[in-house]
Amino acid sequence: MFTGMPAGAAARVSDSPLHAAAARGDVPAIGRLLRAGAGKEARDASGSTALLVATRANRVEAARALIEAGADVNAKDRIGDSPYLYAGARGHLEVLRMTLAHGADLRSTNRYGGTALIPAAERGHVDTVKTLVEAGVAVDHVNRLGWTALLEAVILGDGGERHRKIVAILLEAGADPNLADRDGVTPLQHARARGYREIERALRAAGGH
Template sequence: MDLRLHKAAAAGDAAAIHQLLDNGAAVEARDASGATPLLIATHGNKVEAARVLIEAGADVNAKDDIQDSPYLYAGARGHLDILKLTLAHGADLKSTNRYGGTALIPASERGHVETVAILIKAGVAVDHVNRLGWTALIEAVILSDGGPRHVQIVKQLVDAGADVNLADNDGVTPLQHARSRGFTAILKLLEEAGAT
């Protein structure tokens, strides 16, 4: 297993990546975890390394053994520059992670305001339900601290047409979750959007 390209990607060494590719290194080579060099560059948010690999034809949707792809990982972690590159090079907006969620769901949960805006604009489905029975809106409520970033994300999701009454698998709505957590700003947004 030739991991020189993976090592150069991890180090963010764009010049070494160019040289290895020129010498015939496989852009889609996999390491023991199934990760491509592009996914390794994405893990470290090595933007220039990612750019070189993407321009050389690296697949932005290639998943590793735990169902992470460069596109999904960049979205979940808020790696904006790499996310934008993946979106410009064929990111599959319908692809899902190991929880059955789109990139928008973990981005919402983790409070990545700008990432959420980019993914909504790109056309990721706002009401996608993951295997846990949660939408981006539900995760922005139940897995957050209810602070300013999550308030902004809830507003973005509501403005994008998210179904404010779409309940989780237990029949609990975003409004009920927000109320039980005492998230008054989120509660107000949901009520104004017609949540019941």
């Protein structure tokens, strides 16, 4: 499932000048504030660091400035989002790549117990899925709903080109085509029930049943 902030929460930043600068992408201000001793890991009311605020807004250069200054890419807010997890879920690819280059915990999970790969697959972020797979995120991780990235790509996807590509990427990476949900329904059975014929064929070719 998608990991993100509740509606309207992005606007509720703290009074911290660093958080405000991150939200608007003001890199010069971020630099000045950090040199003046602003806390990189200070939290706002939602438990977010300035880096997470920048990540939510996809302020790439602001995120870069904070990451290069040593901000923690794995620091979670009160609902379990971190810059790494949020960038993966949203398909914020440039920020994601920076987090991966600066110590992203590939085993970290969101509030649904899912890795960054699972919401990326659900939402059809092809390049993000490819990047996470190449980084080594476990393709068969099961979240608290009992779903893998492959299951979410089928169950919550639309069967279109993006999700077909994601299914192919996951299968090529070794995803188990027969890892069923909690009710014992396999990805192939879900694809068939939804009329996703091309995905069904891909799953069959990978040994799905």
